[in-house]
Structures are given as structure tokens and as C-alpha cells.
Amino acid sequence: MLITDYFKKFLNSSQSSGIVLIVCVLISLLVANSSAGAAFQNLLDTKIGTELFHLNYSVSIWINDGLMAIFFLLVGLEIKREIVEGELSSFKSASLPIVAAVGGMVVPGLIYFFFNHGSEYAGGWAIPMATDIAFSLAIISMLGKRAPLSLKIFLAALAIVDDLGAILVIAIFYTDQIEWVYLGLSALMVAILVTFNLLKFTKHIWYIIPGIFLWYFMHHSGIHATIAGVLLALTIPTNISTTEISPLEKMEQKLHLPVNFLIMPIFALANTNILFKEGMVDDLFSNFGYGIIFGLVLGKVIGINLFSYIFIKLKISSLPDQVSWSQMLGAGLLAGIGFTMSIFIALLSFKGHPEIQDEAKFAILIASVISGFAGFSLLKYIGKKREHSED
Template sequence: MCNKLLKKIINDEKSGGIVLIFCTIVSLIIANSAFREGYLHFWNISLAGLSLELWINDGLMAIFFLMIGLELKREVFIGEFSRPRNAILPVAAALGGMVVPVAFFLLFNLGLPTQSGLGIPMATDIAFALGVLSLLGKRVPVSLKVFLMALAVVDDLGAILVIAIFYTKDLMLLYLSIALGIFAFLIVLNRLKVYSLIPYFIGGAIMWYFMLLSGVHATISGVLLAMVIPFAGRTDGRSPSFVVMHKLHLPVTFIILPVFALANTAVTISSDWHTLFAEPISLGILSGLLLGKPIGIALACLIVVLAKFSKLPVGVNWYNMVGVGLLGGIGFTMSIFITLLAFDDQQVIDTSKIVILTSSLLAGILGYACLHLTLKKSK
């Protein structure tokens, strides 16, 4: 069952990556056409007191974070992280792939107003990275796919922690206390082995509302909800956690992330767009994603393997690991998401989005080329 789910996820991500690319292109075309004003106004339409864009970024993305949390839980219970020796390598790779890109970013932005964007090059877009990897077909060892997925999940968890710690504004302790109180209540339900999903979803929705009011980004409630939904140690499709994760993959991959792309990649590209790449924020993002990611991932893996704490995945060589490191530079979804939290200046936001899209495209091309050459040689 677990292997079947893994194959389904990989297939979904391949198709989902194509849909994401399509939606991004459509959004960019409309944003640079005569329909620009109407398109931007659409995302600002008010619905129940919140703009449509806010409902997407704070509401729908909380569901995306719920799925990420459930994927991490699965890895801990029955996946790559269930055996400590196997978990060490992707966890170390993810940490290296977060710390080194931040160092590159700060090299150009330390002390500047843009240094608040240090979290932008940290995360890996699972959909795009697995999508590019799947283009290489059967030559890719399953162990390499599992490694990349585990790395990306930990990457996203790191980004989530950064969001919770560094991008919380105007903290309202009363509302945060209520949200955490609901979380504690859901923990009790978990301990009492309440397997019905209804109380968890109701509690999760209320927790999301008070988290939104608290100043802590509301999407964090998705991760907290994932922590309390019972896993029950079962893989036969009847575990509540397993069921929810299984049901979420299609809507998240083909609805939530594409809608997020449509709402957040509407960037007007000026005739002098190439000059943007000389700015500190641009150099920080470019170097972080294209250099920091592969260097951090490969270096962390090298240290762990040389120290004999772990070993490379079966059928994988060091050239392949460099290729995976390059794919780790595909930031896209999480990078754009953190950009929206890090800055208020619309010009800086638009510049960051353009650089993120460019960096992710280059990382995907370079990663594919590296793996295409090295996997062919390793046959």
C-alpha cells in the first residue's frame, strides 16, 4: 500500500508540475496584457471580510501545509524516517540545503532592508522537483525519488518553522492562547484514540480562525492539525492520517497549488527587467537557489557519509546527488509564499517573484541536464 501511494504521489507531482507551469504562464501573460487591471482586481475581491487572495494564501495554503505535515508524519512512522540511519541523510541534506542558501542570501543582503527575505531560498518545491525528476523515466532509481521527496518534506518543515518564528507580526497572545488551547484539546482526542475525523476538522477550522487573528500565520494551523490526526500505525488505508493524506493529494496538486500560482505570479515585466538581477535581493535569491542549494545538500551528504553515519541511497552516485541538489533549487511555491510574508514593498515583491521564477527554471534545467548525463553513465 505504501509503495502504491508513493507511485501515485510521484505521478501526481509530475502532472501537477505541468499544470503549475501552465498556470504560471497564463498568469504572466494576463498580467502583461490589456486585461491586467481587471485580473489584479479579481484577486482583491472581498469575501466575508477577506480578499480572495488572502483566502488563498492563508486558507487554501493551510490545507497544503496540512498535507505536508501528514507526509512528514508518514515518513516518521513507516517511511524513510522510521529507521534513524536512513533518516540521517535526507535530514542532513535538507539542513545543509537550508543553511547554506541563507548564508549566500545574507552575503548580499545583510544589513539591508531586504535581509528579511532570508527564508526565500530555503525551501524546495516538491511538485516541480519530482516533476522534473520523473521526466527522466525509469532510469531514476526509486531510492533517489524517495530521497528527494524526504528532503523536500523536511525542507518545507524548515520553511514552516521560519514562517512561524520570523514572520509573525503584531502577536495577539489571547487569540494565540485560544488556538493553542484548541490544539491541546485535539491532542487529548488523539490520546483517547478518537478516530473520527469530524472533531479534528471542526477543531482545525476554529484553530485556523484564531491563529489568523493571533498574528501567527494561519497556515501553521495546518501543520498542527496534521500532528494530531491519528496515524494509528496502519498502512491499509483505514488510518485517519493515511486517508486524509491520500484524499488531499489530488485537490492540493491540481486545484490549490495551481490557484496559488494564478493568484501570486501576476507580475508585470518591464522592458528593462534584466536590470533587476543586479539588485542585492536578486543576487541573494539567485545565489541561494542556484549555488547554495546544491552546495549545501551535497556538502551535508558528504560529511554524513564520510563520518559513516549513513550511506548514499542504493544505486545512487555522487554525481546524481549534485543533480538532486540542483533540483532542490526549484523554490517556486514556498519561495513566493515567503516573499509575500517578508516584504510589504510591491516593487521588491515583484522583483523577487521574477527572480524566483527565473532561478527555479534554471535550477530545473541544470538539474535535469546533470541527472540526464550522470544517470546515463551509471547504467
């Protein structure tokens, strides 16, 4: 199995950043439910920017549309590198995490649809489809040697493919109105970036400047601006050399620290500020709550393992090295930690409905805690059992 050095760094950084994210979630919840909660919300609603270029947005929009585009740039770089030289570089190696990711999106979506079709919550069908890379990898990394490296790589590859799927869902289904002039200008920026790639321009500045314009045009086109990050990433030059560091890998190295320890914590602080209200727990026991919680907790593990089992039986894919089906169940549970991406999709699904957004956030939080605890406990138990059998 091909394991790139950058993939190992990705796993290591995910463990540390996941701990930081947990701390930020707790801080955000405490602030939201303290006397500082109203002031914090006012800060998020404060508009900054200029009307000159139609860039006068609230702090929360700058975070969700601006900073998150940088997050998706890093995700796009991860995807491209793994396609070129890593876990997704061949059909055999890529098939299982791809198939598992598809199953982990389809089944949760169907569960949510079952509970909420025809209701005012129907538009949130994509909420339980997402897997949070940072949290899921942070928890599996905490298991140390009790979780095989191949299982960690499988979960990382699955989460990356899952994020790609979430990106496509956002682009296709969560776009309100297309402004074709701006979309055409976005296409022009992509063409320029591809040309720079074909001409083998390697300095980052050749890609960053058109990338900024791409974000601006994409934001005004009606398609969610975070897509610009992925499109930019796919045009950054890379190679399969193990000795020469490519521009893609250099950018990846530079982005890991700010994304994992600044952008994602800021996103968690800004978007987990759930004000606990009377009756919020009761809302969990509604079709809306069931759709999110059952979708993440049960839908993920069922979809991932069902699709994996079918393709392994058809001999198209194979289990990761030294990984059992019980460990695959544990990985499927960890994939039910939807946190960042699920909240992000919930915000897009219910724009202008803060009460529904808060209900969704709370259900996502509960589901993610259940999935994370269950997955960690199962994998820890299996790991201990294996250690004793080897002794």
C-alpha cells in the same frame, strides 16, 4: 529501504500536478502582461467575507492564508506518515535527507545574507531556503528509469523536511505581533485535538471542526495561519499497519487531488502574475537578485552535497541505494527550484511592497528555471551514460 504505497502515489501525483503548475505559471504571466492584467489584479484585491467575525479579506489573502493552510495540512500529513512508517521512521534512513535539507537551507540563507545584510532587502533571507515539492518531483519523475527510485525518494524526503523547516521559519521569524488571547485559544484547540487522538476518535469530523477554529484563532493570533494546517495534521491518528488504512491515510488520499490540481494551481495563478517592467532584468544583476539566484542555484546544491558528504564520511549516513555523487549533484540542483514556497516567503518578507515582491518573484522564477533545467539535463546525461555502459 521502506517505500510506502502512499509515497509512490505522492511521487506520481507530483509529476502530473507539476505539469499543471507549469501551465498555470505561463497563463498567469500571460494574463499579467496582457490587457486583462489590471482586471485580474483587481479581482485578487477584491474583498470577500464578513466583518462580523473579522473575516473580510481580499481574494489573495484567502488564497495565501486559507487555501495554503490546506496545502500545509497535506504536507504535515506527509511528514507525520513518513516519521511513523516511511522514509523518516528510523535515524539511519532519515538522517541523510534531514542533514541534506538543513545544509540546503543554511548555505542559501548565508549566501543571501552575504549580499543583502544591512540593506532594505535583509528581511528576505529565507527566500532561497525553500524547495518546491511539486516542481522538483515532477521534473525528476519525467526522467523515468534514468533516475533511480531511491534518488526520487531522497529528494521527496528532503523536500518534505525542507517544507517543515520553512514552516518553522515562517512561525518564528515572520510573525508581526502576537495576540496572546488568540494564541491561548489556539493552544486550547490543539489540546482538544490531541485529546481526541488519545481517545482514539477516528472520524475526520472530530478533527476538522476544531481545525477550522484553530485556523481562525491562529490567523488572529499574529502567527501565520498556515501553521494551523501542520498542527492539525500532527493530531490525525495513524498506524503502522500495512492492511488497515488509518484516518491519516484516508485524509491524505482525499486531499491529494484538490491540493495538487486545484489549490496549488490557484496559488500559482494568483502569485505568478508578474508584470514585466523596464529595468526588471537589470534588477537581477543587483545584490537582491544575486542573493536569490545564487542562493537557490548554487547554495542549494552546495549545502545539500556538502552536508551529505560530511555525514557520510562520518559514517552517520549513507548514500541512497544505487545513487552516485554526480546524481546527488543533480538532485541538489533540482532542490534549487524554490518556486511556490520561495514566492510564499517573499510575499511575507515584503508585505506592503508590491514592487519588491515582483522583483523577488522574477528572480525566483529565473533561478527555478535555471536549477530545473540544469538538474534535469545532468541527471538525463548520467542516466543515458549508465544505459550505454550497461549495454
